[in-house]
Amino acid sequence: MTDTADFPPGEGPSSGISVTLSAGTLKAIRERVGKRGVSAYLEKAAQRQIERDNLDELIAEFEAVHGPADQEAVAAKRALLGGETPGAGAAA
Secondary structure (H helix, E strand, O other), X not given: OOOOOOOOOOOOXXXXXXXXXXXXXXXXXXXXXXXHHHHHHHHHHHHXXXXXXXXXXXXXXXXXXXXXXXXXXXXXXHHHHOOOOOOOOOOO
């Protein structure tokens, strides 16, 4: 077993485990990737979750030092990234 080896997420040999999922979740996964793609799908999903957890920790550390982000500045940057004009409302 390679549980004690130091591999980053997505690296190292494969290892089988048992995972319990709700029937609806498993059905939705199989509809997307077929029976033989479930393991790869769950591997990628786990990697994304680890990335999100790491980002959440990084944000928490930053906010502990610098305080919370200015929500208006965040909205302005989000608008720029989305190709919108900052401060422009949604067209009706």
